Amino acid sequence: MLIASYKCKLEERINQEIYLPERIYSCMMYTMQNVDLEEFKDLYIKTAVEYVHILKDKLEEYTTEGNKNLLQALFMASHSLKGQSYAMNYNDIGKVSREIELFFQDAQNLKRIPQSNELDAIGELIEYLSLSIESIQNNSVEIPLDQNHNNLLSLIHKNSYTI
Amino acid sequence: MKIAVIEDDVFFQKFYSTRLTEQGFETLVASDGDEGLAMIRAQKPNMILLDIIMPKKNGFEVLEEMKKDPEISSIPVLVFSTLGQEDDVKRALSLGAKDYINKSFFDFSNLISKIKTIVK
Numbered sequence: 123m124l125i126a127s128y129k130c131k132l133e134e135r136i137n138q139e140i141y142l143p144e145r146i147y148s149c150m151m152y153t154m155q156n157v158d159l160e161e162f163k164d165l166y167i168k169t170a171v172e173y174v175h176i177l178k179d180k181l182e183e184y185t186t187e188g189n190k191n192l193l194q195a196l197f198m199a200s201h202s203l204k205g206q207s208y209a210m211n212y213n214d215i216g217k218v219s220r221e222i223e224l225f226f227q228d229a230q231n232l233k234r235i236p237q238s239n240e241l242d243a244i245g246e247l248i249e250y251l252s253l254s255i256e257s258i259q260n261n262s263v264e265i266p267l268d269q270n271h272n273n274l275l276s277l278i279h280k281n282s283y284t285i
Numbered sequence: 286m287k288i289a290v291i292e293d294d295v296f297f298q299k300f301y302s303t304r305l306t307e308q309g310f311e312t313l314v315a316s317d318g319d320e321g322l323a324m325i326r327a328q329k330p331n332m333i334l335l336d337i338i339m340p341k342k343n344g345f346e347v348l349e350e351m352k353k354d355p356e357i358s359s360i361p362v363l364v365f366s367t368l369g370q371e372d373d374v375k376r377a378l379s380l381g382a383k384d385y386i387n388k389s390f391f392d393f394s395n396l397i398s399k400i401k402t403i404v405k
């Protein structure tokens with residue numbers, strides 16, 4: 123009953139406002155989903171693995187060549203992985219993907235110049251994504267973010283983000 | 286009723302086309318803006334679910350092209366968004382989209398309600 127009431131309040135707020143704080147968004151992942159996600163798990167894993175491969179390959183290319191055209195591919199892959207991970211309630215994978223997405227969006231829009239230590243951090247975070255998806259495949263759970271992951275996320279996070 | 290899903294992400298394509306088909310809608314799927322526009326012009330769906338960030342032509346470009354084409358300009362569009370796309374949603378609404386839905390919520394009853402409101 124309480125959950126239903128909370129859900130209604132949240133839905134009302136979404137209808138009234140486009141702005142959506144991230145902490146409310148995380149809560150909604152638990153309260154609003156009414157579909158059997160298991161049915162989509164295999165498809166999630168298949169597509170998530172493909173996105174992680176793109177991220178690995180393009181990051182390596184970008185690190186060695188510095189070709190700015192690769193930023194779009196890195197942005198698109200992280201954007202897609204973010205959306206489907208949050209949809210499946212894999213919120214830590216969603217969070218990491220979102221930070222990578224924001225990083226490459228800003229780089230594309232010339233709001234930041236990627237530094238080598240930041241690219242190294244992203245490489246480590248992509249490794250986390252890979253292991254976490256493997257964990258979902260084998261054990262049906264993602265790997266929780268630890269202090270090291272959070273430090274890496276802080277490194278690539280830009281304070282001017284509005285959410 | 287015919288609904289076009291224009292979305293590059295295979296995961297969301299599959300989810301939304303499966304669920305809409307189960308609800309009795311005829312579903313058409315396109316994977317990018319170019320393909321989507323061609324499909325809209327050929328099939329004239331009753332409504333369009335449109336992703337914003339896509340290859341070839343993005344959702345904004347699709348909305349702009351639709352506006353210029355009287356054959357398809359009146360077809361209602363509901364845009365897909367995800368976390369962090371608040372500004373994108375505002376821009377899409379200013380370009381003529383009727384409403385938006387956060388595709389990661391999987392709140393299907395809300396989607397059906399919006400579809401019914403828009404196409405009634």
